[in-house]
Amino acid sequence: MEILRNIIESSLESALSDIGVQGDFWKKALGPSREKDQGDLSLPCFPFAKQLGKNPADIAAELASALSDDFEVAATGGYLNFSAKSDWLVANVLTSTKMPGSKEVLIEHTSANPNGPFHVGRARNAILGDTLVRLNRLYGNNVKAEYYVDDMGKQVGVMAWSLANLSSEDVDRILEGNDGINPRWKGKTDHETVRWYQAAQLLRADGNDEIETEIGKLVHASEHGDDSVLSQFEQAYKPVLDGMLETLSRLGIKFDTFTKESKFVVDGSVSALMERLEKLDIHGTADNGAHFLDLGQRGLKGKTEFYYRRGDGSSLYATRDIAYHMWKWQQCDELINVLGEDHKLQAKQVGMTLQELGEKVPEVMFYAFIKLPEGKMSTRRGNVVFMDDLLEEAKAQAASVVKELRGELDSELIETISEAVGVSAVRFNITKVSPDKGFTFRWEEALSFEGESAPFIMYSHTRACSIAKRVGRDAVMESRGEIPPAMHELLRVMACHLDKLGHSVRENKPHIFAFHMLELATAYNSFYRDCHVIVDGVVNEFNFAVSEKTREMLRNGMIGLGIIPLESM
C-alpha cells in the first residue's frame, strides 16, 4: 500500500532519528505485512538492535508509543505493524485517481510463423503479450501492439512452392491416411492452407533433390529481396495469417501494426547494419567468408560466436532482427518482446550486439512451453490442441452450465454468455500462471469455471451490476457510514489496486495482476454477503458507493486481463 507508505515514512523518519537510528536503510525493510491481521505495512526492528544496543521488541514498543497519525501502530515481538484506519481508506479509495503511465511502449508479441493454425502452445505468447498490452494501456501508457511477420525463409518457401506445384487432388493423395481437416474448420483459411505445407513436408521427407533445389532457389531469392518471389510468398502465407488472426480476434487479441521481415532487406538497412558490424573490434571472419561477432569477449558463456552473415553474403534471421530492433527503438521509449524460452540465446545475442552498437536493449518476457499430459506438442505427430477447438469446447461447456443455472434465459443471451465465459476462462487459465513456469495443458483445468477462474471474477462483477441496475442511478462517492470488517478488507484490497497494476506492468508479469483481481473479487463477495446495499427496498448510500467503486475497478481490471465484463450471467 504505497499511499500509506508515504505518510508512515515521514513520521517514522523523525521517530527513528529521535532514538538514534542513522540513515534511511530502514525504508527498504518497511514492507507489506505478511498476514492481514498484522496490518498493512510492517517494519522489522531487528536491524536496529545492534546499532542501539537494545532488544528489537523494546525498540518496537518505544517507536509505537511515539507514533500516531492516520494509521494504527502496534508493536508485536520485534515488529512494528501499521494499519490504515478505515476512514482514511474510504477517503482514499472513493477518490478518483489518475493512472500514472505516460510512456510510449511498443510490445511485439505472437509473431508466429504463418504456416498453420494456432495451437495452445503458441497461444501462450499471444495471450501473455496481449495481456501486457492491455495492462500497459490500463496503466496509462500509450501502447503499440506489433506483429513481426516472417515473410521469407524456408518455412514460407516450402508453402509457396507447394501452392505453386501441387493441386488440391495432389494434396489429398499425399495426405491420405492422415487425420483429415476437422469438418468444423472446413473453409477456414489457415486449416485449409496448412495442408499444402504438410503435404510438401511429407514429400521433402522422402528426400527429393529436385524439390529441395527449387525451394532453395525461392528461399535464396527471398533473402536477397527479390520482389516477385516475396510477393509470391505473401500470397502463400496471407490466407494462413488471416485464419490465425481470426482465431486471435475471438480471444480479443488485435494488433496495431504488422511489420514484414523482408522490409529490412529491401530497404537496405540490413546491409548497412552488416557494414557497421564488420568494423567492430569483436568482428571475425570464417574460412568461407561468413562473418561473426565473438561475443565471448563480452562475457557470453557457452557458444560465443554469433554469425550474422553467411558465406554467400546473405543475412540471417538474427541479423534482420537487429535491424528490426533499431527501427523499433525509433518509435518508443520502452520496447518489450514476448518470446518463448527457446529464444533465450538468440535474444541474448541480439541484445549484446545492440549494446555493442550503442543501442538500447529491449525488455524480454520469456515464457516456458505449454505441453500436453502426453508430452510435447507436435503438429507432426498430431499431438496438438488447436486453439479453435479449445475455444469451441470451452463455449460448449459454458453453454451447458448456463442452461443448467439460468434455464429461463433466451437462446441469444445464452449464446453471448457462453462465448464470453469460454473465451475469458481460456485466457485467464494461461494468464494466471507465472510465465517462467512450465505449463501442462489439461482440459479439466482449462474448462474450470469455479475457484481461481475468470468466471469467478465475472460473477462478482455481475453481482455488482445487478445491484447497480436495481438502484438505477449513480452513487454519491461522498457518502460515509459504518465500516464492518468485510468492507474494511475490501477497501484494503482496493487501496492496493494501483500498486499491483504498477508492479505487474513494471515486471512484465501479468499473473501478479491476475491474482490481485481474484483477491478483489473474493473481497467483494464477502462485502456482498455482509454489507447489503438494498435492505427492505431502501438503499444504503454508503454501501452503494463502495459497491459502485468496486464495480468500476472490477470492470476495468477485467478488460485489462482480456476477461469480458458481462452484466449478467
Added chain:
RNA sequence: GGACACGUGGCCCAGCUGGAUAAGGCGGCGGCCUCCUAAGCCGCAGAUCGCGGGUUCAAAUCCUGCCGUGUCCGCCA
C-alpha cells in the same frame, strides 16, 4: 558435455529486491439459498518449501554442490 530456467500439501499454483504461525484454488469431509444471481459463502483435514552444505540476528527467498524436469548450444527460422 556446456549454458539458462524451473522443482512449494494427493493435484495446480502464489510468495523468492531475506524478516513473524508458508497464501490461495482443485480434490476430500461438514455446514449455508423465506435475505441485492449458491459460477457464491463458512468451517475441518492436509507442507521435512527436491536433497546436502554455506552466508546471516533471521533463508522457501541469497551463495554453492548434487538430484530431477524443461529449453538452447545451426553460416535454420
